[in-house]
Amino acid sequence: xxxxxxxxxxxxxxxxxxxxxxxxxxxxxxxxxxxxxxxxxxxxxxxxxxxxxxxxxxxxxxxxxxxxxxxxxxxxxxxxxxxxxxxxxxxxxxxxxxxxxxxxxxxxxxxxxxxxxxxxxxxxxxxxxxxxxxxxxxxxxxxxxxxxxxxxxxxxxxxxxxxxxxxxxxxxxxxxxxxxxxxxxxxxxxxxxxxxxxxxxxxxxxxxxxxxxxxxxxxxxxxxxxxxxxxxxxxxxxxxxxxxxxxxxxxxxxxxxxxxxxxxxxxxxxxxxxxxxxxxxxxxxxxxxxxxxxxxxxxxxxxxxxxxxxxxxxxx
Numbered sequence: 001x002x003x004x005x006x007x008x009x010x011x012x013x014x015x016x017x018x019x020x021x022x023x024x025x026x027x028x029x030x031x032x033x034x035x036x037x038x039x040x041x042x043x044x045x046x047x048x049x050x051x052x053x054x055x056x057x058x059x060x061x062x063x064x065x066x067x068x069x070x071x072x073x074x075x076x077x078x079x080x081x082x083x084x085x086x087x088x089x090x091x092x093x094x095x096x097x098x099x100x101x102x103x104x105x106x107x108x109x110x111x112x113x114x115x116x117x118x119x120x121x122x123x124x125x126x127x128x129x130x131x132x133x134x135x136x137x138x139x140x141x142x143x144x145x146x147x148x149x150x151x152x153x154x155x156x157x158x159x160x161x162x163x164x165x166x167x168x169x170x171x172x173x174x175x176x177x178x179x180x181x182x183x184x185x186x187x188x189x190x191x192x193x194x195x196x197x198x199x200x201x202x203x204x205x206x207x208x209x210x211x212x213x214x215x216x217x218x219x220x221x222x223x224x225x226x227x228x229x230x231x232x233x234x235x236x237x238x239x240x241x242x243x244x245x246x247x248x249x250x251x252x253x254x255x256x257x258x259x260x261x262x263x264x265x266x267x268x269x270x271x272x273x274x275x276x277x278x279x280x281x282x283x284x285x286x287x288x289x290x291x292x293x294x295x296x297x298x299x300x301x302x303x304x305x306x307x308x309x310x311x312x313x314x315x316x
Contacts, residue, residue: 121146121158125205130162139165141172143201145179147208150293151216159208161185163193172197182235183207210255211235217295224296243308249282253291261286281306 120126121144130140145159164175171194179185183204192200214236221241222230229242239251246266252259263279285302289295303309 124209125201138167140175141165145205145208147212149212149216151220156212161204179204179208180211180234182237183211207255213256213293214253214291217291217293220293221296221299224300243303247308249286251286257291258286258289278306278308282308 117126117128124146126144126146128142128144130142132138132140141163143161143163145161146155147159148154149156159180160176160178161174162176163172165172173193174185174189177185185204188200188203192203218230218232218236218239222228225241225243228244229240231240231242232238237253239253241249241251243249248264250262250264252261261283263282265275265279267275282302285306286299289298289302
């Protein structure tokens with residue numbers, strides 16, 4: 001009888017041991033899983049920390065670009081504040097002087113971040129955080145447009161748009177801009193800014209590229225006609241070329257091509273027939289020409305084919 005009781009007690013103890021062993025294995029598995037999760041979280045934390053450190057450096061650029069410094073420091077108070085102009089003026093002078101002194105130190109300190117930022121700028125459009133001047137408030141967003149001069153083979157000075165969010169309706173509006181007046185920024189902003197920011201940005205970029213292509217093309221043409229006079233409006237949409245004292249060509253340009261050409265010339269012969277033929281030939285040949293890097297070659301080819309030099313030789 002005692003033996004049977006002992007056997008039952010041993011079996012009961014064995015069951016308890018088995019249960020405890022199973023519980024131990026389960027607890028051990030949970031601990032291993034938790035440890036793996038913690039290690040993964042630490043790894044992700046290190047990655048995010050590295051990214052945040054990099055972003056912090058980019059955000060703290062303290063007006064790397066002198067143009068932005070000028071827009072924000074000297075412009076914010078003029079736009080938002082009517083009173084206290086003298087205090088604001090002193091503040092602006094102090095900030096401008098401080099930025100000038102610290103500029104080269106900042107360049108040296110943040111040069112890795114600057115190089116990374118420049119890589120992004122190769123895309124032509126880049127956004128950046130705006131350092132709000134001390135004493136000011138608001139949420140700003142900066143947009144930079146970089147365009148390439150095909151004539152000089154280099155990037156020209158960038159254009160900027162500074163957006164500010166209206167706290168009343170939480171919508172952005174154009175706060176400051178260095179984009180030329182002939183690009184209708186306000187109209188594009190009214191149409192796209194708060195419903196399709198990407199379309200707003202790339203519509204402006206498209207117009208800036210078209211303008212830069214026209215500008216490069218006609219500057220290159222002027223260099224190829226040293227004895228002629230070439231004048232244009234700010235947008236390079238109307239071009240006057242005085243080929244000689246007796247021949248003037250007026251080009252009216254669209255975004256990418258010549259919409260129309262007007263040739264003004266003195267009679268070549270008493271009958272005026274040769275003059276009329278030459279005038280019509282030039283106007284038809286120039287109309288529709290694309291204004292791009294090859295325009296100079298195209299223009300000179302048309303002039304040569306029309307034998308303009310024979311009739312109207314250029315003079316100094």
